[in-house]
Amino acid sequence: MAEDRDRGVRSQTPRGQLSLSVVEAGVGAVLILAVAMGFALGVAPTDDGTAQLDLYAEDAATVLAGEPPRHAGATRVSEVVRSPDAFDRERDALRRRVARILPDNLLFRVRTPRGAVGFRKPGGVAVGSATVTTASGDVTIWVWYA
Template sequence: MRNRSRERNPGRSRGQLSLPVVEAGVGVLFVVAVATAFAFGTPTGGVSQEAQLDAYAQDAATVLANEPPQHGGSTRLAEVASSEAAFDREAGALENRVSRILPDNLMFRVATPNGAVGFVRPSNVPTGVARVPTGSGEVTVWVWYA
Protein backbone atom coordinates (compact mmCIF):
# COMPACT_ATOMS: atom_id res chain seq x y z
CA MET A 1 0.00 0.00 0.00
CA ARG A 2 1.15 3.46 -0.83
CA ASN A 3 1.63 6.19 1.71
CA ARG A 4 -0.47 9.16 0.69
CA SER A 5 1.22 11.60 3.00
CA ARG A 6 4.36 11.47 0.94
CA GLU A 7 5.76 14.82 -0.29
CA ARG A 8 5.75 15.53 -4.01
CA ASN A 9 9.33 16.78 -3.99
CA PRO A 10 11.21 14.87 -1.36
CA GLY A 11 14.01 16.86 0.24
CA ARG A 12 12.47 20.29 -0.57
CA SER A 13 10.35 21.99 2.05
CA ARG A 14 8.06 24.92 1.26
CA GLY A 15 8.36 28.02 3.39
CA GLN A 16 5.85 30.79 3.85
CA LEU A 17 6.15 34.26 5.23
CA SER A 18 4.00 34.87 8.21
CA LEU A 19 1.20 37.37 7.77
CA PRO A 20 2.50 39.80 10.45
CA VAL A 21 5.82 40.06 8.59
CA VAL A 22 4.00 40.93 5.34
CA GLU A 23 1.83 43.50 7.14
CA ALA A 24 4.90 45.08 8.73
CA GLY A 25 6.59 45.36 5.33
CA VAL A 26 3.55 47.03 3.78
CA GLY A 27 3.35 49.40 6.77
CA VAL A 28 6.98 50.41 6.40
CA LEU A 29 6.49 51.11 2.68
CA PHE A 30 3.43 53.25 3.46
CA VAL A 31 5.30 55.30 6.08
CA VAL A 32 8.21 55.85 3.67
CA ALA A 33 5.80 56.95 0.91
CA VAL A 34 4.06 59.46 3.19
CA ALA A 35 7.38 60.81 4.48
CA THR A 36 8.62 61.22 0.91
CA ALA A 37 5.48 63.12 -0.09
CA PHE A 38 5.98 65.53 2.82
CA ALA A 39 9.69 65.92 2.10
CA PHE A 40 9.40 66.61 -1.63
CA GLY A 41 5.88 68.01 -1.84
CA THR A 42 3.33 67.34 -4.50
CA PRO A 43 3.41 68.52 -8.10
CA THR A 44 1.66 71.82 -8.88
CA GLY A 45 -0.48 70.32 -11.58
CA GLY A 46 1.08 72.33 -14.38
CA VAL A 47 -1.18 75.40 -14.05
CA SER A 48 0.68 78.63 -13.40
CA GLN A 49 -0.68 81.34 -11.15
CA GLU A 50 -1.15 83.72 -14.08
CA ALA A 51 -3.03 81.11 -16.09
CA GLN A 52 -5.40 80.49 -13.17
CA LEU A 53 -5.97 84.22 -12.74
CA ASP A 54 -6.63 84.58 -16.48
CA ALA A 55 -9.21 81.82 -16.18
CA TYR A 56 -10.94 83.61 -13.29
CA ALA A 57 -10.97 86.89 -15.24
CA GLN A 58 -12.31 85.18 -18.35
CA ASP A 59 -15.02 83.43 -16.35
CA ALA A 60 -16.16 86.70 -14.78
CA ALA A 61 -16.10 88.49 -18.15
CA THR A 62 -18.08 85.69 -19.78
CA VAL A 63 -20.77 85.78 -17.09
CA LEU A 64 -21.08 89.57 -17.35
CA ALA A 65 -21.07 89.51 -21.14
CA ASN A 66 -23.97 87.06 -21.19
CA GLU A 67 -26.17 88.66 -18.53
CA PRO A 68 -29.17 90.71 -19.59
CA PRO A 69 -28.96 94.46 -18.99
CA GLN A 70 -30.67 96.12 -16.03
CA HIS A 71 -32.16 98.99 -18.06
CA GLY A 72 -31.13 98.92 -21.72
CA GLY A 73 -28.64 97.53 -24.18
CA SER A 74 -27.89 94.02 -25.30
CA THR A 75 -25.87 92.85 -22.24
CA ARG A 76 -24.83 94.16 -18.85
CA LEU A 77 -21.37 95.07 -20.15
CA ALA A 78 -22.77 96.81 -23.23
CA GLU A 79 -25.06 98.80 -20.93
CA VAL A 80 -22.31 100.07 -18.62
CA ALA A 81 -20.04 100.85 -21.57
CA SER A 82 -22.69 102.78 -23.52
CA SER A 83 -22.56 106.13 -21.67
CA GLU A 84 -21.31 107.86 -18.54
CA ALA A 85 -24.86 108.16 -17.22
CA ALA A 86 -25.45 104.42 -17.64
CA PHE A 87 -22.11 103.66 -15.99
CA ASP A 88 -22.84 105.97 -13.05
CA ARG A 89 -26.28 104.40 -12.61
CA GLU A 90 -25.00 100.78 -12.80
CA ALA A 91 -21.53 101.03 -11.23
CA GLY A 92 -22.62 99.83 -7.78
CA ALA A 93 -24.63 96.93 -9.17
CA LEU A 94 -21.72 95.94 -11.43
CA GLU A 95 -19.26 95.96 -8.53
CA ASN A 96 -21.60 93.87 -6.37
CA ARG A 97 -22.16 91.39 -9.18
CA VAL A 98 -18.45 90.92 -9.87
CA SER A 99 -17.72 90.43 -6.17
CA ARG A 100 -20.39 87.67 -6.09
CA ILE A 101 -19.01 85.96 -9.21
CA LEU A 102 -15.39 85.74 -8.06
CA PRO A 103 -14.05 83.75 -5.09
CA ASP A 104 -13.50 85.65 -1.84
CA ASN A 105 -9.70 85.44 -2.09
CA LEU A 106 -9.64 87.55 -5.30
CA MET A 107 -9.65 91.29 -5.83
CA PHE A 108 -10.75 92.82 -9.12
CA ARG A 109 -11.05 95.88 -11.30
CA VAL A 110 -13.46 96.30 -14.20
CA ALA A 111 -12.63 99.15 -16.56
CA THR A 112 -15.07 100.47 -19.16
CA PRO A 113 -14.71 103.42 -21.56
CA ASN A 114 -16.74 105.46 -19.04
CA GLY A 115 -15.16 104.50 -15.73
CA ALA A 116 -13.94 101.67 -13.53
CA VAL A 117 -15.17 99.77 -10.47
CA GLY A 118 -13.31 97.61 -7.99
CA PHE A 119 -9.94 98.04 -6.36
CA VAL A 120 -6.85 99.94 -7.48
CA ARG A 121 -4.79 97.50 -9.50
CA PRO A 122 -1.34 96.87 -7.98
CA SER A 123 1.68 96.76 -10.26
CA ASN A 124 3.77 94.28 -8.30
CA VAL A 125 1.50 91.20 -8.18
CA PRO A 126 0.50 88.68 -10.84
CA THR A 127 -2.84 89.54 -12.44
CA GLY A 128 -5.23 87.84 -14.79
CA VAL A 129 -6.95 89.82 -17.51
CA ALA A 130 -9.87 89.38 -19.87
CA ARG A 131 -11.16 91.82 -22.48
CA VAL A 132 -14.67 91.96 -23.90
CA PRO A 133 -15.47 94.11 -26.93
CA THR A 134 -18.78 95.99 -26.86
CA GLY A 135 -20.38 98.37 -29.31
CA SER A 136 -19.15 101.33 -27.24
CA GLY A 137 -15.62 100.12 -26.54
CA GLU A 138 -13.67 97.45 -24.76
CA VAL A 139 -14.39 96.35 -21.18
CA THR A 140 -11.39 94.93 -19.29
CA VAL A 141 -11.55 92.71 -16.20
CA TRP A 142 -8.43 92.30 -14.04
CA VAL A 143 -8.20 89.91 -11.08
CA TRP A 144 -5.46 89.18 -8.56
CA TYR A 145 -5.08 87.35 -5.28
CA ALA A 146 -5.88 89.37 -2.17
Protein backbone atom coordinates in the same frame (compact mmCIF):
# COMPACT_ATOMS: atom_id res chain seq x y z
CA MET B 1 37.65 30.05 -50.70
CA ALA B 2 36.90 31.77 -53.98
CA GLU B 3 34.65 28.86 -54.91
CA ASP B 4 32.63 29.28 -51.68
CA ARG B 5 32.04 32.95 -52.38
CA ASP B 6 30.84 32.19 -55.85
CA ARG B 7 28.27 29.71 -54.51
CA GLY B 8 26.91 32.22 -51.95
CA VAL B 9 28.44 30.63 -48.89
CA ARG B 10 29.46 33.14 -46.24
CA SER B 11 32.71 32.78 -44.54
CA GLN B 12 32.60 32.48 -40.76
CA THR B 13 34.24 35.61 -39.38
CA PRO B 14 34.15 36.12 -35.64
CA ARG B 15 31.74 38.85 -34.50
CA GLY B 16 31.82 40.59 -31.14
CA GLN B 17 28.66 40.94 -29.04
CA LEU B 18 28.06 42.84 -25.85
CA SER B 19 26.95 40.88 -22.89
CA LEU B 20 23.37 41.60 -21.80
CA SER B 21 24.55 42.42 -18.30
CA VAL B 22 26.88 45.11 -19.71
CA VAL B 23 23.94 46.69 -21.60
CA GLU B 24 21.79 46.60 -18.46
CA ALA B 25 24.57 48.21 -16.42
CA GLY B 26 24.88 51.01 -19.02
CA VAL B 27 21.14 51.71 -19.03
CA GLY B 28 21.11 51.72 -15.22
CA ALA B 29 24.03 54.15 -15.08
CA VAL B 30 22.26 56.53 -17.49
CA LEU B 31 19.06 56.33 -15.42
CA ILE B 32 20.90 57.06 -12.16
CA LEU B 33 22.75 59.94 -13.82
CA ALA B 34 19.45 61.40 -15.10
CA VAL B 35 17.86 61.27 -11.63
CA ALA B 36 20.96 62.81 -10.05
CA MET B 37 20.95 65.64 -12.63
CA GLY B 38 17.27 66.26 -11.90
CA PHE B 39 18.06 66.81 -8.24
CA ALA B 40 21.19 68.82 -8.95
CA LEU B 41 19.63 71.17 -11.48
CA GLY B 42 16.26 71.39 -9.77
CA VAL B 43 12.87 71.69 -11.38
CA ALA B 44 11.32 74.53 -13.30
CA PRO B 45 9.93 77.35 -11.15
CA THR B 46 6.31 76.97 -10.23
CA ASP B 47 3.68 78.88 -12.15
CA ASP B 48 2.82 82.23 -10.59
CA GLY B 49 -0.90 81.54 -11.05
CA THR B 50 -1.39 83.80 -14.05
CA ALA B 51 -3.10 81.07 -16.08
CA GLN B 52 -5.63 80.41 -13.31
CA LEU B 53 -6.21 84.14 -12.84
CA ASP B 54 -6.82 84.51 -16.58
CA LEU B 55 -9.47 81.79 -16.33
CA TYR B 56 -11.18 83.58 -13.42
CA ALA B 57 -11.19 86.82 -15.41
CA GLU B 58 -12.53 85.08 -18.52
CA ASP B 59 -15.27 83.42 -16.47
CA ALA B 60 -16.36 86.75 -15.01
CA ALA B 61 -16.30 88.39 -18.44
CA THR B 62 -18.33 85.55 -19.94
CA VAL B 63 -20.96 85.77 -17.20
CA LEU B 64 -21.30 89.54 -17.56
CA ALA B 65 -21.36 89.36 -21.36
CA GLY B 66 -24.14 86.77 -21.24
CA GLU B 67 -26.40 88.45 -18.69
CA PRO B 68 -29.41 90.45 -19.82
CA PRO B 69 -29.31 94.17 -19.12
CA ARG B 70 -31.09 95.64 -16.12
CA HIS B 71 -32.43 98.64 -18.08
CA ALA B 72 -31.37 98.90 -21.75
CA GLY B 73 -28.82 97.39 -24.11
CA ALA B 74 -28.08 93.96 -25.50
CA THR B 75 -26.15 92.64 -22.48
CA ARG B 76 -25.14 93.76 -19.02
CA VAL B 77 -21.73 94.82 -20.29
CA SER B 78 -23.10 96.83 -23.20
CA GLU B 79 -25.55 98.56 -20.84
CA VAL B 80 -22.74 99.71 -18.55
CA VAL B 81 -20.72 101.30 -21.37
CA ARG B 82 -23.66 102.75 -23.32
CA SER B 83 -23.33 106.26 -21.84
CA PRO B 84 -21.73 108.10 -18.90
CA ASP B 85 -25.14 108.28 -17.20
CA ALA B 86 -25.64 104.52 -17.60
CA PHE B 87 -22.21 103.86 -16.12
CA ASP B 88 -22.89 106.12 -13.15
CA ARG B 89 -26.25 104.43 -12.57
CA GLU B 90 -24.84 100.88 -12.88
CA ARG B 91 -21.42 101.36 -11.22
CA ASP B 92 -22.33 99.98 -7.78
CA ALA B 93 -24.41 97.13 -9.21
CA LEU B 94 -21.50 96.15 -11.48
CA ARG B 95 -19.07 96.14 -8.55
CA ARG B 96 -21.41 93.95 -6.47
CA ARG B 97 -22.07 91.58 -9.37
CA VAL B 98 -18.37 91.02 -10.15
CA ALA B 99 -17.65 90.50 -6.45
CA ARG B 100 -20.36 87.78 -6.36
CA ILE B 101 -19.04 86.08 -9.50
CA LEU B 102 -15.42 85.80 -8.33
CA PRO B 103 -14.16 83.72 -5.39
CA ASP B 104 -13.66 85.54 -2.08
CA ASN B 105 -9.86 85.34 -2.26
CA LEU B 106 -9.69 87.51 -5.40
CA LEU B 107 -9.69 91.25 -5.90
CA PHE B 108 -10.66 92.83 -9.21
CA ARG B 109 -10.79 95.94 -11.35
CA VAL B 110 -13.17 96.48 -14.25
CA ARG B 111 -12.18 99.21 -16.70
CA THR B 112 -14.64 100.58 -19.25
CA PRO B 113 -14.47 103.55 -21.62
CA ARG B 114 -16.77 105.36 -19.14
CA GLY B 115 -14.79 104.66 -15.96
CA ALA B 116 -13.58 101.87 -13.67
CA VAL B 117 -14.85 99.99 -10.63
CA GLY B 118 -13.10 97.77 -8.13
CA PHE B 119 -9.70 97.97 -6.49
CA ARG B 120 -6.51 99.59 -7.75
CA LYS B 121 -4.17 97.10 -9.39
CA PRO B 122 -1.07 96.54 -7.25
CA GLY B 123 2.37 96.32 -8.78
CA GLY B 124 4.48 93.20 -8.61
CA VAL B 125 1.70 90.62 -8.29
CA ALA B 126 0.37 88.12 -10.79
CA VAL B 127 -2.70 89.51 -12.57
CA GLY B 128 -5.11 87.77 -14.90
CA SER B 129 -7.20 89.64 -17.43
CA ALA B 130 -9.98 89.27 -19.97
CA THR B 131 -11.55 91.74 -22.38
CA VAL B 132 -15.08 91.94 -23.75
CA THR B 133 -15.62 94.03 -26.87
CA THR B 134 -18.85 96.00 -27.17
CA ALA B 135 -20.11 98.55 -29.69
CA SER B 136 -19.25 101.33 -27.22
CA GLY B 137 -15.72 100.08 -26.43
CA ASP B 138 -13.75 97.39 -24.66
CA VAL B 139 -14.41 96.31 -21.09
CA THR B 140 -11.38 94.78 -19.36
CA ILE B 141 -11.47 92.78 -16.16
CA TRP B 142 -8.31 92.26 -14.09
CA VAL B 143 -8.18 89.84 -11.16
CA TRP B 144 -5.47 89.02 -8.62
CA TYR B 145 -5.13 87.16 -5.35
CA ALA B 146 -5.93 89.17 -2.23
